[in-house]
Amino acid sequence: MFRTVCRAFRSLLQSLFRPLFASRAPGGFRTTGRAARNVSRPPRLRAMLGGTACVLALTAGLGACSPTFDWRTIMNNDNGYTVDLPAKPGNDQRAVQIDGTPMQMAMQTAEAGDAVFAVGTVILPNDSEATQRAALDFLRTGLARNVGAAPDAHAVQIPLAAGGKVPGLEMKLSGEAGSQREARTVYARLVARGRHVYQVAIIASKPIQQEQVDQFFSSFQLY
Template sequence: MSRPVRLGATLCAALVLGAALTACSPTFDWRTIMNDDNGYTVDLPAKPGNDRRDVQINGMPMQMAMQTAEAGDAVFAVGTIMLPNDSEATQRAALDFLRTGLARNVGAAPDARAVQIPLAAGGKVLGLEMTLKGEAGSKHESRTVYARLVARGRHVYQAAIIAAGPLPQEQIDQFFSSFQIF
């Protein structure tokens, strides 16, 4: 008689565990977004929302257009700053602003490494890649930030994932490998 009880308890435990894992798994409904206004294409895991923010870079007011999508405990975003000119100094200042801002948001060092960012027409351009871990917000919640930054012409781009914890590598790869600038 004890055998059916154990089997039933084991089956029940497996079903509860399976339901819990399913409830915790974010749904990634990937879709390709072509942003002609800001010059990029990217795959996002859900229907994106749009936002604009005012930023000050070296005392100059600029606007950052944002396209964001949420999946589970992660936000996937592409931000674009339209620069007043395409000088290397202006591009560098905007990239530095984004790099240090991301790091400051989670209390981490603004470490970055060089990475190649694909162009939609073929070829690549040099950009920066960052993976940051720290605490964010007034509640000091743990956050992992994956980001790529790149400048091209009068645009500076920030492709980023902000998550409550580490994400599966295939989700990170899907987002970043799809990010291409015009």
């Protein structure tokens, strides 16, 4: 089951960014509850390349999801956030090109119901507003293009663990993905803070309950 979710979200990102796999993600996160150990993606996932095959893998992964939502709190100290995920997470890292600049994107993913829940963190070369904006635009347009939708977003406030909030973007996109034109709904929040830009997303093949969406997004806090 874990390999299914790894293939599913990695496939989605493949169709968004199409970079080569970079390296396995570092450690540095911990969980509370029953998931109290790091989980890494299996080596065979290094071979998951190719846009069409990736979308098909996403379809297969979502179709095989378990309906159980076993929420646990994940604290990612490397990238400075805490979030509730509905299953034991996996972590991965890949290279992306944003405006011609190579960057790293770290990912944590978990699968439940008919959806993949994920937090992607782009590590920026600097914390300038222009660099942050370029990364936000890259993620926003990539998510929309993946399902053939307009990159519409509205403002939202993202909470800080220490109190206060920072401005971010929220999106809900519906459309068809892949050569088979299969229905997908994407719920996402994007936010920049310092030298990190975060993509907090749910990719679903069927509608999911709003309480699950709210649980995920309301739990995401930045250090």
